[in-house]
Amino acid sequence: MKILITGTAGFIGSHLSKKLISQGHEVVGIDNINDYYDVTIKEDRLKSIGTENFTFYKINLEDDASMDEIFKNEKPNVVINLAAQAGVRYSLENPRAYIDSNIVGFTNILECSRHHKVEHLIYASSSSVYGANTSKPFSTSDNIDHPLSLYAATKKSNELMAHTYSHLYNLPTTGLRFFTVYGPWGRPDMALFKFTKAIVNDEAIDVYNHGKMMRDFTYVDDIVEAISRLVQKPAQPNPEWTGDNPDPSSSYAPYKIYNIGNNSPVRLMEFVEAIENKLGKVAKKNYMDLQPGDVPETYANVDDLFNNIDFKPETTIQDGVNKFVDWYLEYYSTKSKEK
Structure with missing residues (x-):
């Protein structure tokens, strides 16, 4: 198939592009390569994808004319929208x-998918949509009406917008609520990257909520x-769905929401210990209060x-952290040699 992926210079997008190309698909990538964090790592991720069966466009999702032109010329079978303005705290x-990227940009994705007869739209949502929910594990059948950040609110909005297009235009849409993704080529603003960098450089790490955080690291x-x-399983109408007792995760329309998490929350201090174990160094720690917009615990029901x-998902924290640290040390060793 021809699969259009937005956010291909991003963490998940670059990994996914390589995976789908290895399976024989042709990938069309879109990314604006913004400077929310160091663009060098974004450019290097793109290089790691290679050029075989991969076409790349550097544009903003908000550029509706350019987006329409790409859809018209490339005619993708499937669209996977991973592009978004990321980060909870930056939304404050x-x-x-x-609003520009996650609402206006996503509107353009929906419109292009509708007008160019896309067979399946998959898009990134986030575990942050669960907001003030305290019922664990988080289920896609839970109410998500109390987001704690604008980032979370835009992701919930994406799910609502997608349902509208599934209903009005019979566009199969699948929303994916990611739970704290980590690994090689990860984002420099995420905890694993920041912690590893600080420990390597003998700097202190900021441990929020005094370490009393639980995350379903995936x-x-x-x-x-x-x-x-x-990709191979477009959303289908749920014949058992009823408006008398509406299940938020499915619909009479071709619409589906999934959690993608490890289904195994880990204490933040256990996460730090995994990094310390791999590096053979103990971190200096600054214990801090919970930050605005953060939730103390995430836990995914993935039934x-x-x-x-x-x-x-079932990769263990120690295995995953080991692979990240190996990548980190090799990547920055190579970078220092290039200077």
Whole structure:
């Protein structure tokens, strides 16, 4: 198939592009390579994809004319929207960036998918949509009406917008709520990257909520495996869905929501210990209060995912952290030699 992926210079997008190309698909990539974090790592991720069966366009999702032109020329069978303004805390500083990318940009994805007869739209949502929910594990059948950040609110909006297009235009849409993704080529603003960098450089790390955080850390290869399987399974109408007792995760329309998480929350201090174990160094720690917009715990119910594609993430924290640290040390060793 020809698969259009937005956010191909991103962490998950670059891994997914390589996976789908290895399976024989042709990938069309879109990314604006913005400077939310160091663009060098984005450019290097793109290089790691190679050029075989891969075409790349550097544009903004908000550029509706350019987006329409790409869809018209490339005629993708499947679209996977991973592009978004990322980060919970940055949404407190620069809310408009989230509206531009995550709302206006996603509207263009929906419109192009509708007009150019895309067979299946898969898009990234986020575990952050669960917001003030305290019922664990988080289920896609839970109510998500109390987001704690604008980032979370835009992701919930994407799910609502997708349902509208599934209903009005019979466009199969599949939303994926990712739970704290980590691994090689990860984002420099994420905890694993920041912690590893600080420990390597003998600097202190900031440990929020005094270490009393639980996260359903999910290794990137598990995320990518799940998406690659879902490519082949467009959302279907749920014949048992009823408006009297509406299930938020499915619909009478071709619409489906999945959690993709490890289904095994880990204490933040255990995560830090895994990095310390791999590096053979003990971190200096600054214990801090919970940050605005953060939730203390995430925990994914992945029953639907397992039932529908016979897969669920299960990479252990130590294995995943080891692979990240190996990549980190090699990547920055190579970078220092290039200077």
